[in-house]
Amino acid sequence: MAESVAETLRLGGVLLAEAGTGTGKSLAYLLPALLQNRRVVVSTRTKALQEQLARKDVPLCERLLGRAVRAVVVKGRANYLCRHYYERFLKEPLLKSQKEARLFGRFKRWASETSTGDKAEWEGIPEDLPLWADVNARGERCLGSKCPLYAECFVVLLRREAEAAELVVTNHHLLFADLALKGRWDTAALPEYRHLVLDEAHEAEDAATSFFGVAASRRMLEEWIRDAAPAAASDPSGAASQRLAEAAQAARLFFGAFEGPERREEVRPGEWSPREASMLARLGAVLDAAALALDGVPDPSGEAEGLLLRLEAWREALDFVVRTGDEEHVRWLEVTPRNVTFGASPIEVGPILRGHLFSRLDAAVLTSATLTVGGEFRYLRDRLGLPEESQELRLPSPFDFESQGLLYVPASFPAPNSEEFAGELKGAVRRLIGYSGGRAFVLCTSLRAMRALAEDLEDLDHPVLVQGDEPKGVLLDRFREAGDAVLVATSSFWQGVDVQGEALSLVILDKLPFAVPTDPLVRARVENLRRKGREPFLEYQVPTAAILLQQGAGRLIRSRRDRGVVACFDVRLRTKAYGRILLKSLPPFRVTGREEDVADFFRAGPGGGGP
Ligand code: SF4
Incomplete structure (x- = not known):
């Protein structure tokens, strides 16, 4: 891999490199990147992975390079x-609270001493300081x-x-936020670059979708009103502050009309009730008035000008969602307990990435443990708009999956959409956790299934941790510390979670992780492919599920010593033709349909090679 990366960075072009867990892919791209005489940007998925590269892999490269x-x-x-x-x-x-007032002194000390402004330096200050x-x-x-x-x-x-x-070393969110920003404001955080390594590249489509889309939320407007208050206060007549108060009230009324159960639904421009349309018009009018008032305040620092630009961007985004229509975007409304957001997402990010990113790079290396579906790169190339002539490389994991892991798909089990499924699942999950002695992730495809299983498992003799009870990092620390815990979660735990050793020995997947077909973006992508005469199920839904499934199963074997069982209770993996594609995407575990094999596997203990 290092040789291929070096060649791509030197000669240009695109390299797709799937490198299985444990291949040492970070070193395989860092070393050649450091041997070039040019700046290379490496983008990965999360801050934690950035830190890992900087603290562990870069120092190792320094030792190897002797500089x-x-x-x-x-x-x-x-x-x-x-x-x-x-x-x-x-x-x-x-x-906002006495606790915050107590911490403020410490915060001020940090702010006056820091030379980087990076909150990662905080000691004794909680992450979520309001x-x-x-x-x-x-x-x-x-x-x-x-x-x-x-x-x-x-x-x-x-x-x-x-x-x-x-x-x-950056992350996808910043990379795409910066790309989406360029040309608008002089606020880019990254320098110019022509050589890029995109690690965890299977995540790139989602990250690009959110940053090349637009969003106008209630919270964004409330923040704007709060930020604008000091500038408005400098208007001696008090009119600007008054206009802001009116804007806040109109915003409450407008967004209040959409509050209700949590949901994400498609918005079709122009389809408004007379009441909604009149509230939207009222909001527009008071925001016009607020902008006019702010435009007139003394503005020595240029802050009011910045605020006006921000308001304009917010209004353009809302207008784009609710008033205009085009074939390239899907428009949606998302309601959560804390926010109401109108947004539009690009249906295809491939052409955008080609235009904004790949066409202006000399060389790009895209890598991850999961880039292929059924052994082919076509899906990723297609989704990300990569050229046909991209170089491809697949490096299998050095782990002995055949003896380290077992894939259990029951030989017979109720169909996932049948009435009996949930009840049977509860019993089977309890039995498997009994064999493994806890040490399990139970990953569900819906919140409802997650809650039902979590409730049923409450009386286990193992600590049962449930997604949402505490922040993800805290839950994972507890899971690792307990050594025999059971963690019940949904999609956010399917990816990028690293628990090495025996604390995790069983990964249970309730169903195949197909994207929710009623989600506006999924529906629009499916329709778009259908319009082009293509087969959305096989070309989009199955591959997306395959990558998630690989990621879910990939939580299990993170080192040569790890061993464990992946259990999937979705019999479509056995019975449907696409099940074969999905199975082919998984690590080559030994496959069984017999529950007794799972019991035997755990009975054989850490040193045993299974039954
Ligand atoms: S407002 Fe000024 S200090 Fe703050 S991030 Fe922008 S340039 Fe930096």
Whole structure:
């Protein structure tokens, strides 16, 4: 892999490299990247993976190369302190609780001493400190070069540092946020680059979808109103503040009309009830008035101008969703307990990525443990708009899956959509957890199934952890510490979770993880393929499920010593033709339909090679 990466970075082009777990893919791209005489940007999925590269892999490269490496980690902008908004906050600190007031002294000390502004340096300050929302450097409210503190801005300094680096380690969210931003504001966090390594590339479509779409939410507008209050207060007549208060009220009325059960549904432009249309018109009118009032306030720092641009972007996004129509986007409304969002997502990101990213790069390496479906790269190439002539490389995992793992798909089990399924599943899950002595992930395809199983497992003799009870990181720490816990979760635990050793020995999947067919984006993508005369089920739904399934199963064997069982209770894996494609995508575990084999596997213990 290192040779192929080196060749691609040197000669240009696109390399797709699927590298199974345990192949050492990070080193295989970092070393050749560091042997080039040019800046390479490496993008991975999460902050945690960025840290891992910077703390573990880059120092190893330094030892191997016998020299220091100029590497810079660039995280999402919201990880850094915004000096401008912090200064403003200090003038009138709005602390939301006594606890926050107690922590404020410590926070101020950090803010006055930090040379990076990176919140990862915090000690004794909780991750979710509420005031951080007011003082972080997130992009949409950044004043760019108009900012009075631009020269000292942590994000600007970091970009300069990155410009001088040979290796920039970032994550997909920042990479795509930056691409979506370019040309609009001078607030990009990444320097120019022409050589890119996209790790965990199977995630790229989702990340690009969210950043090349638009969204206008109630929370964004509320934040804007809050941020605009100080500028409005400088209007001696009080009119600007009054207009903001009217805007807040109109926003409450408008978004309040859509509150209700949690949902995500398609929005068709123009299909509004007279009441909704009149509230939308009222919101537009008061926002016009607020913008006009803000335009007239004294604005020595350029802040009001930045606020007006932000409001314009928000209104353009809302207009795009509710008033216009095109074939390229699907428009949706998402209601959660805390927010109401109108959004539009690109149905195909391939052409966008080609235009905004791949066409302006000299070389791109896309890698992950799961890039192929049924052994082929066609799906990924198609979804990401990659050229046909991309180089392809598949490196199998060095693990001995045949003896380290067992895949159990019951020889007979109720169909997943049958009435008996849920009841049978509960009994079977309890039995399997009995064989494994806990140490299990139970991954469900729906929240409802997750809750039902979690409730049923409450009386187990093992700690039962449930997604949503605590933040993901805390749940995982508890899982690792307990050693015999059971974690019941949905899709967010299917990917990127690393539990090495015996704490995790059983992964149970209730059903095949097909995307929810009623989700507006899934439906639009399916319709789009159908319109083109293609076969959406086999070309989109099965491959998406295959990648998720691989990721879910991939949680289990993370080292040569790990052993365990993946159990999937969806018999379509056996009975349907597409089941074969899905099976072919999984690691080559020994496959069984007999529950006794699972019991025997665990009885054989850590040293045993199974029955
Ligand atoms: S340039 Fe933007 S992020 Fe930096 S200090 Fe100014 S407003 Fe904050």
